[in-house]
Amino acid sequence: MKFFTALHQRFCLPARQLRRNIKTRAHFLTGKLLDFGCGAKPYKEFFTNAAEYVGLDYENPGHLHKNESIDVFYNGKEIPFPSGHFDSILATQVLEHVEDLPFTLKEWHRVLKQGGRLLITAPFTWEEHELPHDYRRFTAIGLEQLLVKNGFHCVEIKKLGTPIEVISQMEINYISSGVKSRFMRIVLEVFFIIPYSAYVIVLSRLLPKSEKLYFDTLVLAEKL
Numbered sequence: 546m547k548f549f550t551a552l553h554q555r556f557c558l559p560a561r562q563l564r565r566n567i568k569t570r571a572h573f574l575t576g577k578l579l580d581f582g583c584g585a586k587p588y589k590e591f592f593t594n595a596a597e598y599v600g601l602d603y604e605n606p607g608h609l610h611k612n613e614s615i616d617v618f619y620n621g622k623e624i625p626f627p628s629g630h631f632d633s634i635l636a637t638q639v640l641e642h643v644e645d646l647p648f649t650l651k652e653w654h655r656v657l658k659q660g661g662r663l664l665i666t667a668p669f670t671w672e673e674h675e676l677p678h679d680y681r682r683f684t685a686i687g688l689e690q691l692l693v694k695n696g697f698h699c700v701e702i703k704k705l706g707t708p709i710e711v712i713s714q715m716e717i718n719y720i721s722s723g724v725k726s727r728f729m730r731i732v733l734e735v736f737f738i739i740p741y742s743a744y745v746i747v748l749s750r751l752l753p754k755s756e757k758l759y760f761d762t763l764v765l766a767e768k769l
Contacts (some may be wrong), residue, residue, distance in 0.1 A: 579656065602617075709745060
């Protein structure tokens with residue numbers, strides 16, 4: 546199972562982009578770190594500069610929390626920590642599931658110390674998932690505007706993924722969605738998804754660059 550997990554991380558096109566870009570920016574988050582919507586804490590190993598790592602999540606009926614590493618569950622509204630408690634917040638692929646987003650951004654601002662840092666990734670191109678709690682998608686400009694309006698300064702904004710990667714991943718998702726057998730999923734992964742993804746990775750380096758179609762937006766921001 547670990548072998549296939551490692552293969553998935555290496556060749557799944559959006560996961561590959563997320564891991565690489567989060568890892569290269571992990572050193573910016575220090576001190577007490579809140580992993581908001583932590584799930585299984587897939588990026589915890591990158592944050593070696595964090596003195597304390599706290600995983601917070603919401604009991605979501607559309608998402609099973611089996612085998613996840615959640616330290617604190619919350620009610621989906623108030624974050625159960627005092628004001629100015631954290632030096633950093635990490636929130637990856639979670640904002641699309643937050644029902645009251647303006648309230649949550651105010652809570653992030655409240656629990657962060659002055660000058661505290663925020664590292665976010667949010668989807669722009671992806672299918673509906675974890676229904677019924679899938680509410681929105683984000684352009685890079687829209688996410689920047691949202692953060693600025695709620696008291697943050699955006700230090701860096703990056704679009705993750707290329708058009709050919711996005712188009713190819715949608716094809717992969719469509720084909721694999723109809724495969725229910727675990728054995729057939731392994732066969733599909735080994736003989737189609739991994740070779741095709743490797744080909745797309747090479748092809749994306751050769752085709753003309755464009756930022757009009759991408760998987761996710763990454764933002765590194767600071768509390769003003």
